[in-house]
Amino acid sequence: MKKTNAMRELDKSKITYNYREYEVDENDLSAIAVSLKTGQDITKIFKTLVLLTEKKEMIVACIAGADNIDLKKLAKLAEVKKVEMLELKELFNMTGYIRGGCSPIGIKKRHRSFIDSSVLTKDIIMISAGIRGLQILINPQDLIKHLNMTVGDIIVQ
Incomplete structure (x- = not known):
């Protein structure tokens, strides 16, 4: 297995992680499919969403796989x-x-990053390693600290 940019960035920062490979179905790239193929609880799989503010600033948000982003809550948290x-x-x-x-890690340039507060109840989460078919298992506190993420309620209730 070849290391991804996200994995190399974690290695360089000496952050502990594991990885899990799975077979990709090009017709179903959902977090639910990842959950089924990896056997990981859907509430521990965090998907990465990329958004733009009204000033065209790119921001990154991570939410649990079965959740939906609340754009108004995210805008408020991002103060835009x-x-x-x-x-x-x-x-x-x-x-x-x-x-x-x-992946929220290894993006070309660092951007403001946000993660839903549900992450605080998890001991480990799974995020994309930067390619289809490969996930990183990481301590959420390590991810939050590494990316200087803002934690808050950003999902539809």
């Missing part, structure tokens, strides 16, 4: 007027990642 999802066609150019393989 509004946020919207980045268009899929822009994802690779802006992050270096593709849909189904976007």
Whole structure:
């Protein structure tokens, strides 16, 4: 297995992690599919979303796999007027990642990052390693500290 940019960044920062490979179904890149294929609880799989503020600042948000982002809550937490999802066609150019393989770690440039407060109840979470079919298992506190993430309620209740 070849190391990804996200894994190399964690190695360089001496952050402990494990990884899990799984078979990719190009027709179903959902976190639920990842949960089923890895045997990991869906509440511990965090998906990475990339958004733009009204000033076109890119921000990154991580939420549990079965949850939906609340754009108004995220905008408030980010102290901006509004946020919207980045268009899929822009994802690779802006992050270096593709849909189904976007990690909050190893993005071309550091951006403000946010994570839902549900992460605080987890001892370990799974995030994309930066390619489809590979996930990183990491202590959420290590991820929060490494990316200087803001923690808050950003999901639809």
